[in-house]
Amino acid sequence: MSKVAVFSPSLQINTATTVADLKSIINECYNYLELIGCLRLITTLSDKYMLVKDILGYHVIQRVHTPFESFKQGLKTLGVLEKIQAYPEAFCSILCHKPESLSAKILSELFTVHTLPDVKALGFWNSYLQAVEDGKSTTTMEDILIFATGCSSIPPAGFKPTPSIECLHVDFPVGNKCNNCLAIPITNTYKEFQENMDFTIRNTLRLEKEESSHYIGH
Incomplete structure (x- = not known):
């Protein structure tokens, strides 16, 4: 699998213009897509949109789930998580970044x-x-x-x-x-x-x- 396919399969898939091109890209990324559980049957060009959604869903949600759960367990150690859940507004300024107003x-x-x-x-x-x-x-x-x-x-x-x-x-x-x-x-x-x-x-x-x-x- 090419270096581009590893880092930007969603971009390659999204820019495919024919079913043949799409299947060729999927073949190239086969091992990667199988690893992240995003292989799906492709019959039309529009199927690429759901495939890209699956890939993004893996990276944005599934991939960070385990580290996030580990982080929550760490917060539970001294009862911090319970306090955050009980008083979210009090912890907002500490845990959340507030973008600076642009000028x-x-x-x-x-x-x-x-x-x-x-x-x-x-x-x-x-x-x-x-x-x-x-x-x-x-x-x-x-x-x-x-x-x-x-x-x-x-x-x-x-x-x-x-x-x-x-x-x-x-x-x-x-x-x-x-x-x-x-x-x-x-x-x-x-x-x-x-x-x-x-x-x-x-x-x-x-x-x-x-x-x-x-x-x-x-």
């Missing part, structure tokens, strides 16, 4: 400048962040972070790699979620910069949401 300052400091910067473009970027914070944009701080990193808030352990910015001679911004990199356009005017940022971020997230809804629906 122009936080995002400006979060994204480091990558490669040789363009002074005017960086000025537009900072002005754009302030406009978003002031509600003068159709996007939000969370939208910008999702577009660049895939996350709507800053993880407790931070990002790896650190989010960065590139200034490129392109018409529209480009978000690279694999590298947490945001390429911002070099434009002549701030108006053009904001319109291009708003348009791209808004429509990209809308399309991603529609694709996600379609995927879940199947």
